[in-house]
Amino acid sequence: MPLVHLIHEAYTGIQGLSNDDLRAKTPELKQLVVDFIAEEKAEIANIKSRIGDDPDMEIEKKENLYQKVDALEKTIEEKTDEILLDILPEAFSVVKETAVRFNGNESIEVTANDFDRDLAASGDRIEIKGDKAIHLSTWMAGGNEVTWDMVHYDVQLIGGIILHQGKIAEMATGEGKTLVATLPIYLNALSGNGVHLVTVNDYLARRDSEWMGPIFEFHGLSVDCIDKHEPNSEERRIAYNADVTYGTNNEFGFDYLRDNMASSTEGLVQRKHNYAIVDEVDSVLIDDARTPLIISGPTPKGDQHEFHELKPRVEKLIQAQRKFVTQAISEAKRLFGEDEKNKDGGLAIYRAFRGLPRNKALIKYLSEEGIKTQMQKTENYYMQDQSKEMHIVDEELFFVIDEKNNSIELTEKGIDLITDSGEDSSFFILPDVGGEIAEIEKSGMSEQEQASKKDQLMRDFSIKGERIHTMNQLLKSYTLFERDVEYVIMDSKIKIVDEQTGRVMEGRRYSDGLHQAIEAKENVKVEAATQTYATVTLQNYFRMYHKLAGMTGTAETEAGELWDIYKLDVVVIPTNRPITRADHEDLIYKTTREKYNAVIEEIVELTSNGRPVLVGTTSVEISELLSRMLKMKNITHNVLNAKQHQREAEIVLNAGKPGAVTIATNMAGRGTDIKLGHGVVDAGGLAIIGTERHESRRVD
Template sequence: YGTNSEFGFDYLRDNGMASRAEDQVQRGHYYSIVDEVDSILIDEARTPLIISGPAAASLDKEYRKANPKIKSLVQAQHKLVAGYLIEAEKISKQLLSENRPENADEMELELGLLLYKARLGQPKGERLLRLMEEAQNQKLIDKAELSLHADQSKKELYAQKEELYFGMEEKSHDADLTEKGRTFLNPNDTEAFMLPDLSVEQHDIDNDESLDAQSRLAAKTKLQDEFKIKAENIHITGQLLKAYSLYVKDVAYVVQENKVIIVDEHTGRAMPGRRWSDGLHQAVEAKEGVTIEQETQTLATITIQNYFRLYTKLAGMTGTAATEAQEFFDIYKLGVLVIPTHEPCIRDDANDSVYKTRREKYNAVLDEVKEVHRQGRPILVGTVSVEVSEYISRLLKKNGIIHSVLNAKYHEQEAEIITRAGQKGSVTIATNMAGRGTDIKLGQGVEPIGGLHVMGTERHESRRIDRQLRGRCARQGDAGST
């Protein structure tokens, strides 16, 4: 009995590191029963299990040295993007006004381009995300992007990109310095971020008749060393730009005890010991000013899906498999059997309430917490990230509502918080840590007044996480609402 990752790592160690048969711990893969099977085999199916070792060269000094320059570059870019967004907000207001301007089509194109540049320059910016809440703006960005990519020569696309210091593609995680950015980082040598063509340069050395054999060898070695240093600098710059632009503190990771700890997006739990590879973790450490640990390289890897396919027979159980029956059959050739509950479920599920702005939404969350709290019922507020859970916590604190917070930062108190969560009048804010497999027992006098009330503050990436959150109340025939 153990966790999926531990079994996967045992398999990797047995096949990659054990030198004698008696060092191997697994006996073969015959039969496996997986608890919360949809989480393991579907949500985390593509999660790679990686055994890594220290990389040959450690670049921690280089990351620390490059960080201040990149930080100022990112700040300069944020100023630039803020300008675009102020302009975009003005145009957006004019377009939404009652008297639609005559040149509305041109304005829409301009707004689309401004938002496209802002997204390329600062994809996780708060202000941009607020503007993107308007569905119309999303359409305009897509339209602008389409028109830029439709041009065969890509001239206009490059012209738009060159206005920024760097472009950051959120989907592909590619950071691309522009001419402006290269000049900002190294005004004396803009070629510092351009890799030379080794084959051409080596060909020139071979054809240089003024050099003897030894001088040619020395010139080639020098050329390769310069190439290596440039390649390292480009790599470090790219990783630092990603760390500043795509990895948000308290969403993708938390900082504790001078360490950067990754937060699992599916379970909301901190994962000490796990590190991003290819120097990305070092870049985030440099950004946060904590101790930069040694870079790692991958030695062996397998995905969770491929690991479980090794078993001759596979079975599992979960409360949320019916909606994924087709996927279980297509990938694992597993049928899904729905077993009726031991007691009839009397949970009262309300529909989603949708708000135009975040402020209205959080005010509605506050009003609902107050109302349910007034009735004396316990309430569980589900959030998608550490950041949101702390924001709601501040909101409740301002309004004098006593509550507990369960997220990756406070995982030590998890058992205690869950024990209290079903008591009369208790308010608990939690990330999806409190979603799966958590059994909240109702305190005395809670059942007659309606049981536990569960409220999700937004939809998760996976509908199963939402359904699991709903399933935290009204267990074993108890009353409850969501």
């Protein structure tokens, strides 16, 4: 019989229970799990006591016993999975009935236990009256007051089953993924081994732990959120020992790294990785998995650098290159005006692209019909025969940018420009160490003189290597990293903006001197350089879990990758009702100005009909530009970007009210719950205007 039917059967028996009897189901189910694996647990305890009682035991014998313990622990994991599947219908029914009772009543009265009293002492959601505990159905979550109004549909029960099986449930936007997760979380928490719910940002981790937590706490299961506590603290260890632990992917990963660096077992905060549900699983396991998590620390002489000394030279280079690129674009326009297939025009535009690929005038010109095709033809011509002719393109430039490989190289013309008169002509040129050593050895000098010359050569190589590296990082910071796009300045510090979530990544720094280069560019304090202490990729971290599951609205396109790397199946869950969202075709404009004017006109028209509008942008810079345009039209609006993240809960709360206008970066993309105000559905619902496509289709 299908599991959903078994849940319905079990549910009819649960419905008639009193509140106290409903709560008594949890210890009863926990005991079933304990009894099912009691034999193996007793055997492990027996083996460990034998090892402890005999300190002189032979190494080989001890090794064999520990291997036996490992085998028994594997058996326990398998048997736990087996018993959890057996009690699934009853466990899911308990959660559903709890949701029904919170939904239908302002409060639920039960006989108070110690757990209720502890919770009542630390919050105002539970009232203790004599020997009774009153659980209210209204509480604070994510800074806003919420009244419980949700009950699990059948499609959500299916989603819960899929998550329990360690698969990915793809559910459409608004289908209640957060609620679905309560079912497998409760079921797997009964084993006492802990359940981790992983979210993409700290706002969602805090909100979901506060929003869903009372359902678990009603049944005596402890809930905590690691993002509320400081790293390496006793509070964080307690959070990991809770039955249900919410947190962000990065914090789980960083805690694992910190545990690996701990000098004693007392310093550890995590326990064995049992079961994790990853919310927005494609974002975490694919988009974010490209960047490894790194813990770094101070390095000797880390505060010694040449960024400030070399900055004027870099600015001189940038100025000269900018001037040259502007001339090259004008030249290309003139030549293409005479003949649209002009080879010299193609060379000029390709030079401009190799010089400053992110130049706004160049990007605008390349968007004109046929221009990009001409440039690509030129590129193909010069890249043939292993770029044998590329020097013809590059000889006019001061430095060459290879955007694909994220690399920058100074040309001879550039080196001449920044090498001051009277300065060593090889000031920015690395010595040919092999050739120079051969010359020294042939010179007929004494061994002592040779050793001294070689030392001097290696010192020269090291100094120049560092100098050229500093130059390259400064050039990168000026040409490939833009303020309010890749980073923002807050509290006189450079803070990185996550390209996937649009949020500020607190405490993160670019590696290899790039962060210091950006600090020098923006005239803020240049922090000392750091070195890597520990690193792990999210891919490797999440593979450690005994069971891994995920939920998202956009995983089907990545199903192959998720199976290849994580052995995770994707199951598409049908919607509870047919989707009423109307998706329109893209509108393309010739110029940015026309596009933004059209966006403003659309906003005015939609809000006049009483519809709330959410405007999606790709960067902080564009969100602020649109905000200025709306201010000029006297249109009241909110901006949700990396600089405004403290007001996130308040902005999201008001975003669904009639006529509300919210401009947001992709911060509003993942898991943000916009509730529609009174009369909005009749007016046509929430209107979403995307101002441009993101790099990742899934963000859109």
